[in-house]
Amino acid sequence: MHMADALISPAVGGIMWGASASLIGYSCKKLKDNLDDRRIPLMGVLGAFVFAAQMINFTIPGTGSSGHLGGGMILAILLGPHAAFLTLASVLTVQALFFADGGLLALGCNIFNLGFFACFIAYPLIFRKMCPANSTVNRLYAASIVSAVVGLQLGAFSVVLETLFxxxxxxxFSSFLLLMQPIHLAIGLVEGAATAAVVQFVRQARPEILQPAAHTALPAALPLRNVIAGLLFAALLAGAILSWFASTHPDGLEWAMERAAGTAELPTPTGRIQTFLAELQQRTALLPDYSFTGTVDSAQEETPSWPAPDAGTSFSGIIGGSLTLIFVVVFAYALRFGCRTQQRS
Amino acid sequence: MSHHIVEAQNLHYVYPDGTAGLQGVSFRITHGESVAVVGANGAGKSTLLMHLNGCLSPAQGTVRIGDFPLIKTTLKAVRRTVGMVFQNPDDQLFMPTVFDDVAFGPLNIGLPEEEVEQRVTQALETVGAGALRDRPPYRLSKGEKRSVAIASVLSMSPDILVMDEPSADLDPQARRRLIELLKTFKHTKIIATHDLDLALDVCERTLVLSRGRICADGATAELFRNDELLSQSALERPLRMQNCPVCR
Amino acid sequence: MASISRHFFDLGHLDDLAGASTPLHRLDPRAKLLATLVFIAVVVSFGKYEIAALIPFFVYPVFLISVGNIPFKCVLSRLVLALPFALLVGIFNPLIDRAPLSHLANFTISGGWISFSSIMLRFVLTVSSVLALIAVTGFSPVCSALLRLGTPKIFVVQLMLMHRYLFVLLDEASKMVGAKSLRTFENSTGGLRIYGAFTGSLLLRTMERAERIYSAMQCRGFDGDIKRTLPAEFGKRDILFLCGWSLLFLLLRAFNLPLIIGQILTGTM
Incomplete structure (x- = not known):
C-alpha cells in the first residue's frame, strides 16, 4: 500500500511530510534520551532484515498463495515503538529512493501510514495489552494478528483519506474504501500470523532477546497530545507554505480553492502575457488560418479553462506538447553527444 | 618498551547459556612477538581474543596490556593500543564507503580532519588498497574486504594487532599477499587461525588451545612437529611439513 | 523471490552508476536533492486534467540522465517495476469519470482518460527523477545531504547501516532460501511453523551479527555517536544548479509552454 507521488497533491504530501518528520524527530529525541549504544547497529541491521525476510514465503493453507512478513509489528516487538518507527522509516526511505516504491513526496504518507499506526497505536495499545510477557502461544498469535489487522486497517483507511483529499x-470514497479495507484485512491476517510464528520461534530459542524491548519504556500512555500538537503544527506549516506558494504564483490560490471545492477547473493564464503573445503570434503563426481558430477565440475570451470541451485548446495542446517532447528528445541527444565528445577530448 | 606487553592471568569465562568458554588461561606476550593461537573449533580462540580488548570481560582473572590492567577506566586507552581485526570483514566494515570506514577510528579518537585524511591514505597505501578509497564495501572482493578491514585498524596506529582467522575465505593469491603483508608489520601480533601454514610463515611462537585451556606454548616449528599434541587438539601438520605424496 | 533478487542486483547497479565522475556527479548532493524535491512538488501541483503543461518537465529527468551518462534502459526497467500501484488506482479514472472533456476531430475524450494519462505522466516524471537523482549522486552522499539539511543523526545512521547490510542480508537470505528449496519439493514452501523457524533463524543470525558489528564499532572507539567527514561547502555551481532549475520549474508551472507554442503555430491566440 505504498502511495505514489503521482496520486497525491502537494498539500497532502506536505502535511504528511510534516507529520512524519515530527514523528521521526520525536522518536529520535526519545531514543537519544535513553539509548543503549548497542541498539544503533541492531536497528540498522533489522531494517535490512525486514527487506531480506520478504524473500521467505510460507503457504497460506487452502489458498495456494503465499505470505510473508510485513515489518512494522515485528520491529515494534523487537525494538519497542520509537526505535521501530525509525527503522521502518529508514526502510521506506530506501524503498522510495532505490526501488521507486512510493515516492519522495509520498514518503511522508507512507511512513505515517505504515509506521505510525503499527508502532504507536497497534503495538502499545493492543499487542502489549493482549500479550504481556510469558503469555501462551495462542495469546501471542491472537495479539499479533489483531494488532497487525488493526494497524493495517488504520493505515489503509489513511491511504484512502489521503488519496481522497x-x-x-x-x-x-466508498468504493475506494471497499477496495482497500478487505484487501488489507487479508494482508493483516497473514502478517499477524507470520509475525507470531517468528516471535514464537525466537521466544523458544533465545528468550532473553525479547526481554530488552519489553523493558523499554512505553510511550507513557501514548503521547497523544504531542502527536496532535505535531500534526497541527505540520498542518499550519503546510498551510503557510501553501499560501506562500499561492501568493507568489498568481493563480495558485484560486486553483487551491477550486480544488478544495471539488471543481476541476484550471485557472486562466494572465491577460497581459496573453495579449503580448497574441501580438507575437500574428507575425509568427505558421498555420494562421487553421479551421479551429473560431472555436478557440470564443473559448479564449470567456472560459479558456481546460475542462471545457474545447477542440482548439486540445489541438494546440497536442501540437505544442508533441513539439516540446521533440525538443526534449533532441536536447537529450545533444547533451549526450556533447558529454561524450567532451569526455573523449 | 614494556607497554606492548600482553599478559593474561588465569582467565575464566562462562557464556550466558552456561557453557564454559575459558578455564584458566595464562600467557605473556612481549613486545614485537608474533603469536599464533591455534586449536579446534570451539576451543576458545575467538573468546580469548575478545578478552584482549575488552569486548568480553572475564569472570575471573585479569588481562594486562602494557602497564595497564584492562578495567573499565582503561578501556579506551587499551582499545587504542590493541587493534582488533574481526573474522568476518562484513561485520567490521559497516560504513558506506571504504574511506568512511577507515576514517571511523581516527575520527572517534578526535583527530583533526587533515590528520584523519593522512592516516586513512597511509593505512590504505600500506595494505595496497589506495584505489578502493571511494568504493562501497559491498562491491569489494573477499580479499579486498580483508585488506580494508586491516587498514581500518591500522589507521588508529595500534601497537598490538589482534586478528581472528585472517586468511579464512581468501583465494590462494589473496592469502599469499596477506601473509606477505603481515610479515612486514612490526607490531606485536596475535593471530587466531586454522591456517597452520600461515602460522608457520608469520608467527615464531604458537599457543595451542584445547577446551578453554592452553595445552602447549612454544616455538611454532617445534610444536607442529609434535604429532601427538596436534592430533589431541584436532589439528594436523601444516601441509608444508607433511611428506608430499608426489615428490616423496 | 525472483523480483527481489533482481531488486538486489539493481540496487548495486544504481550505486555503481553513482561512482562515475561527470560534472553532475560532482555537484553537492544537497543541490540535487533539493532541486528534485522542488521538481516533484511542482509536478504534482498541476490540476488532475493537465497533460500538455507537464510535458516540458521531462527536461529535468532527461537532463540528469543524459549529463549523468546513465543508460535510459536502467531507469526504464525500474519504472516498470514500480508501476503497479499508480496503474491500479489510476485505471479507475476512465471507468468512473466518463464526462466528455475534450473533442478532437470526431473523437470525444472523457475526463477519466485525460486524468489517467496525467497520472501516468506524473508517475513517470516523479519516479524517473528520483531514480536519476540516486544514479548521479549515490546513497551515501544523499545521506550526508540529509544530515546537512538537519535530519536527526540517529535516523541518517539508520539509513546508512540499513543500506550497507541490505546487501549482506539479502545474500544470506537468498542462500538460505536456496538451501531450503533444494530439500523441499512440489513447490511447497512449508507451513507457518516451518516458516517461523526459518525466518526466526535468519532473525537470530541477524541479531548476532548486530552484536558483532557493535563489538567492531566499540573496538574502534565508538561512543554512541557516528562521526563522518563531510564533503566540501556549497559552491557557486551548486547554487546555480538549484536556483536555475527551481526557477525553470516555477516558470513552467506559471506558463503552459506547449499550449503557447501550439497556439502560436496554429495561430489561435
Missing part, C-alpha cells in the same frame, strides 16, 4: 484519483 488529493483529488487526483476519480475513485469515490
Amino acid at each position: 488529493s483529488q487526483i484519483s476519480a475513485l469515490r
Whole structure:
C-alpha cells in the first residue's frame, strides 16, 4: 500500500511530510534520551532484515498463495515503538529512493501510514495489552494478528483519506474504501500470523532477546497530545507554505480553492502575457488560418479553462506538447553527444 | 618498551547459556612477538581474543596490556593500543564507503580532519588498497574486504594487532599477499587461525588451545612437529611439513 | 523471490552508476536533492486534467540522465517495476469519470482518460527523477545531504547501516532460501511453523551479527555517536544548479509552454 507521488497533491504530501518528520524527530529525541549504544547497529541491521525476510514465503493453507512478513509489528516487538518507527522509516526511505516504491513526496504518507499506526497505536495499545510477557502461544498469535489487522486497517483507511483529499484519483470514497479495507484485512491476517510464528520461534530459542524491548519504556500512555500538537503544527506549516506558494504564483490560490471545492477547473493564464503573445503570434503563426481558430477565440475570451470541451485548446495542446517532447528528445541527444565528445577530448 | 606487553592471568569465562568458554588461561606476550593461537573449533580462540580488548570481560582473572590492567577506566586507552581485526570483514566494515570506514577510528579518537585524511591514505597505501578509497564495501572482493578491514585498524596506529582467522575465505593469491603483508608489520601480533601454514610463515611462537585451556606454548616449528599434541587438539601438520605424496 | 533478487542486483547497479565522475556527479548532493524535491512538488501541483503543461518537465529527468551518462534502459526497467500501484488506482479514472472533456476531430475524450494519462505522466516524471537523482549522486552522499539539511543523526545512521547490510542480508537470505528449496519439493514452501523457524533463524543470525558489528564499532572507539567527514561547502555551481532549475520549474508551472507554442503555430491566440 505504498502511495505514489503521482496520486497525491502537494498539500497532502506536505502535511504528511510534516507529520512524519515530527514523528521521526520525536522518536529520535526519545531514543537519544535513553539509548543503549548497542541498539544503533541492531536497528540498522533489522531494517535490512525486514527487506531480506520478504524473500521467505510460507503457504497460506487452502489458498495456494503465499505470505510473508510485513515489518512494522515485528520491529515494534523487537525494538519497542520509537526505535521501530525509525527503522521502518529508514526502510521506506530506501524503498522510495532505490526501488521507486512510493515516492519522495509520498514518503511522508507512507511512513505515517505504515509506521505510525503499527508502532504507536497497534503495538502499545493492543499487542502489549493482549500479550504481556510469558503469555501462551495462542495469546501471542491472537495479539499479533489483531494488532497487525488493526494497524493495517488504520493505515489503509489513511491511504484512502489521503488519496481522497488529493483529488487526483476519480475513485469515490466508498468504493475506494471497499477496495482497500478487505484487501488489507487479508494482508493483516497473514502478517499477524507470520509475525507470531517468528516471535514464537525466537521466544523458544533465545528468550532473553525479547526481554530488552519489553523493558523499554512505553510511550507513557501514548503521547497523544504531542502527536496532535505535531500534526497541527505540520498542518499550519503546510498551510503557510501553501499560501506562500499561492501568493507568489498568481493563480495558485484560486486553483487551491477550486480544488478544495471539488471543481476541476484550471485557472486562466494572465491577460497581459496573453495579449503580448497574441501580438507575437500574428507575425509568427505558421498555420494562421487553421479551421479551429473560431472555436478557440470564443473559448479564449470567456472560459479558456481546460475542462471545457474545447477542440482548439486540445489541438494546440497536442501540437505544442508533441513539439516540446521533440525538443526534449533532441536536447537529450545533444547533451549526450556533447558529454561524450567532451569526455573523449 | 614494556607497554606492548600482553599478559593474561588465569582467565575464566562462562557464556550466558552456561557453557564454559575459558578455564584458566595464562600467557605473556612481549613486545614485537608474533603469536599464533591455534586449536579446534570451539576451543576458545575467538573468546580469548575478545578478552584482549575488552569486548568480553572475564569472570575471573585479569588481562594486562602494557602497564595497564584492562578495567573499565582503561578501556579506551587499551582499545587504542590493541587493534582488533574481526573474522568476518562484513561485520567490521559497516560504513558506506571504504574511506568512511577507515576514517571511523581516527575520527572517534578526535583527530583533526587533515590528520584523519593522512592516516586513512597511509593505512590504505600500506595494505595496497589506495584505489578502493571511494568504493562501497559491498562491491569489494573477499580479499579486498580483508585488506580494508586491516587498514581500518591500522589507521588508529595500534601497537598490538589482534586478528581472528585472517586468511579464512581468501583465494590462494589473496592469502599469499596477506601473509606477505603481515610479515612486514612490526607490531606485536596475535593471530587466531586454522591456517597452520600461515602460522608457520608469520608467527615464531604458537599457543595451542584445547577446551578453554592452553595445552602447549612454544616455538611454532617445534610444536607442529609434535604429532601427538596436534592430533589431541584436532589439528594436523601444516601441509608444508607433511611428506608430499608426489615428490616423496 | 525472483523480483527481489533482481531488486538486489539493481540496487548495486544504481550505486555503481553513482561512482562515475561527470560534472553532475560532482555537484553537492544537497543541490540535487533539493532541486528534485522542488521538481516533484511542482509536478504534482498541476490540476488532475493537465497533460500538455507537464510535458516540458521531462527536461529535468532527461537532463540528469543524459549529463549523468546513465543508460535510459536502467531507469526504464525500474519504472516498470514500480508501476503497479499508480496503474491500479489510476485505471479507475476512465471507468468512473466518463464526462466528455475534450473533442478532437470526431473523437470525444472523457475526463477519466485525460486524468489517467496525467497520472501516468506524473508517475513517470516523479519516479524517473528520483531514480536519476540516486544514479548521479549515490546513497551515501544523499545521506550526508540529509544530515546537512538537519535530519536527526540517529535516523541518517539508520539509513546508512540499513543500506550497507541490505546487501549482506539479502545474500544470506537468498542462500538460505536456496538451501531450503533444494530439500523441499512440489513447490511447497512449508507451513507457518516451518516458516517461523526459518525466518526466526535468519532473525537470530541477524541479531548476532548486530552484536558483532557493535563489538567492531566499540573496538574502534565508538561512543554512541557516528562521526563522518563531510564533503566540501556549497559552491557557486551548486547554487546555480538549484536556483536555475527551481526557477525553470516555477516558470513552467506559471506558463503552459506547449499550449503557447501550439497556439502560436496554429495561430489561435
